[in-house]
Amino acid sequence: MNDPSAAKREQVRVALYAHFARTGTAPTPADLAAGTGLAHPEIRDALAALHEHRDLVLDTQNRDRILMAHPFAAIPLGFSVMGTSTLWWGGCAWDSFAIPHLLHDEPDVLVATRCPACDTPHAWVVGRAAPPAGDQVANFLTPVPRIWNDVVHSCANQRLFCSAACVETWLENTGQTPGYVMDLATLWRLASDWYRGRMESGYIRRDPASATAYFAQVGLHGKFWGLPG
Numbered sequence: 001m002n003d004p005s006a007a008k009r010e011q012v013r014v015a016l017y018a019h020f021a022r023t024g025t026a027p028t029p030a031d032l033a034a035g036t037g038l039a040h041p042e043i044r045d046a047l048a049a050l051h052e053h054r055d056l057v058l059d060t061q062n063r064d065r066i067l068m069a070h071p072f073a074a075i076p077l078g079f080s081v082m083g084t085s086t087l088w089w090g091g092c093a094w095d096s097f098a099i100p101h102l103l104h105d106e107p108d109v110l111v112a113t114r115c116p117a118c119d120t121p122h123a124w125v126v127g128r129a130a131p132p133a134g135d136q137v138a139n140f141l142t143p144v145p146r147i148w149n150d151v152v153h154s155c156a157n158q159r160l161f162c163s164a165a166c167v168e169t170w171l172e173n174t175g176q177t178p179g180y181v182m183d184l185a186t187l188w189r190l191a192s193d194w195y196r197g198r199m200e201s202g203y204i205r206r207d208p209a210s211a212t213a214y215f216a217q218v219g220l221h222g223k224f225w226g227l228p229g
Helices: 004-023 029-036 040-052 093-102 144-149 151-156 164-174 184-192 208-217
Strands: 066-069 079-082 087-090 108-114 121-127 137-140 158-161 180-183
Touching: 004 029, 004 040, 004 066, 029 040, 066 151, 079 093, 087 093, 093 108, 093 121, 093 137, 093 158, 093 184, 137 164, 137 184, 144 151, 151 158, 158 164, 180 184
Parallel strands: none
Antiparallel strands: 079 087, 079 108, 108 121, 137 158, 137 180
């Protein structure tokens, strides 16, 4: 990495992920300056570049405020994720199930949410060995090619429901267009390896071809995921 600005950006990215993992909260520019030794203008430039590169999501009204750095979130979007001693907001069903796969010091986590249709509470112990048991289903509202058009809205609508019947009830009540429904095992497979290496320096996000290959590998299908049929 010969570009000094790229090196600083990566330094900030790794530092902010470490802060999220350790504390469950988003770092401020002051936190990042203290942790990296970079000046505040350098931190802000790095955050803006990371936002443009889709490595994090900044608040449009306050560019010093980090809303999301997948799979971590600084705002409640329907899920809590409890580790041994840390509580995180899960950004969505996908991200909540991904956190234990990313944090290898956590043997498992407790993911909790409520069904958006009937408000029934649900909780699962999610680890790395096998998917949790349960008949609940995940509903993803926004097709993958459009997720980043409004990523906060997209993530807020990747939710877990009691059943496909509850998904249908919610769609009727809200007037939303049907999305993609999957069982817990498929959700767990999707989450299990998606963020591999994201905590480490030198991480490279998946390109469209490798992303669609991964989706097919974990059992997803159709144009919703950018796949045939």
